[in-house]
């Protein structure tokens with residue numbers, strides 16, 4: 001019988017791509033999502049349980065009905081700016097509801113959990129590339145809420161028979177190469193969709209946030225990972241836990257950084273279009289550089305990025321922006 005995996009936040013950008021990857025790997029993804037930022041249309045590879053992380057009864061029912069032993073937790077708020085204005089909203093959902101969800105899973109007999117953390121956990125890192133052992137010093141409530149739940153997971157797993165994998169994502173980007181699903185955040189704050197929208201005229205001209213960083217062209221460096229590669233990292237993490245693997249933390253990135261101006265130039269080349277833009281001041285709280293040390297994930301999850309070159313990321317993101325289904 002097909003094994004079911006519970007995917008909280010499976011109607012979102014990264015969650016839906018992971019549901020597709022799970023289905024391709026022979027699992028049944030069961031999405032639990034209240035659609036607060038997700039899309040019903042993106043739930044295509046298994047059933048949707050339309051409810052929130054706090055709905056203990058629905059979680060217990062789903063675990064029993066589908067015989068679930070493993071879950072992935074994507075469901076969270078993730079706007080850094082909003083988190084600084086309304087920290088309680090972030091701690092309520094990303095910590096409070098997440099702990100309630102995890103306790104409901106534990107009580108229902110779920111043994112394996114994969115959690116979406118973030119490079120924002122490292123704050124302004126002192127070293128680059130950043131190893132998983134770097135200090136966790138978040139500089140905004142969003143990052144703070146992710147670190148708080150990482151710690152909660154540790155204590156929950158010492159008290160109960162739960163093993164977990166934390167994936168600290170760097171910058172997820174790109175879209176499904178088949179065009180079935182993609183990134184539709186409202187508001188959109190991420191660089192690559194904004195670049196595509198600026199080029200296509202469906203969004204405003206881009207402002208490059210900061211040209212006085214200590215980098216080769218003065219703009220900030222990020223490690224962009226294609227969402228398909230990220231989805232496959234989740235499947236690998238689930239399989240390692242199912243095989244009895246212990247609780248671990250992995251960076252999910254490529255180990256390569258690109259500046260904002262390099263990303264913009266790549267988009268102009270790949271799309272064959274100009275990207276209308278202006279140069280502006282730094283955005284508050286932006287680190288100069290976030291690049292993952294990926295030694296650990298490559299060796300322990302036997303995973304490597306395959307679609308994460310900038311050209312493939314931009315091409316799939318641009319195709320989605322031209323033919324969005326939601």
Ligand SMILES: NC(=O)c1ccc[n+]([C@@H]2O[C@H](COP(=O)([O-])OP(=O)(O)OC[C@H]3O[C@@H](n4cnc5c(N)ncnc54)[C@H](O)[C@@H]3O)[C@@H](O)[C@H]2O)c1
Nearest residue numbers: 009011012013014034035036037038052053075076078172
């Ligand atoms: N996009 C990135 O670059 C990035 C980077 C690092 C970490 N992350 C993390 O990855 C995860 C997924 O990010 P995304 O970009 O796919 O976001 P998203 O907003 O597209 O997806 C989140 C999903 O969770 C659901 N959700 C939120 N709160 C819920 C609740 N209480 N109950 C049920 N469902 C709820 C939303 O409806 C949505 O479908 C998040 O935890 C985010 O913090 C994202």
Ligand SMILES: O=c1ccn([C@@H]2O[C@H](COP(=O)(O)OP(=O)(O)O[C@H]3O[C@H](CO)[C@@H](O)[C@H](O)[C@H]3O)[C@@H](O)[C@H]2O)c(=O)[nH]1
Nearest residue numbers: 078118119120170171189190191207208209220260283286
């Ligand atoms: O209009 C824009 C938007 C972004 N940027 C720059 O582009 C880079 C990437 O920005 P963005 O796409 O907003 O991603 P990050 O701020 O790096 O944050 C993302 O990546 C983090 C992990 O690295 C996650 O924790 C966050 O959830 C996710 O939003 C940064 O240097 C920004 O300053 C611009 O210059 N102009």
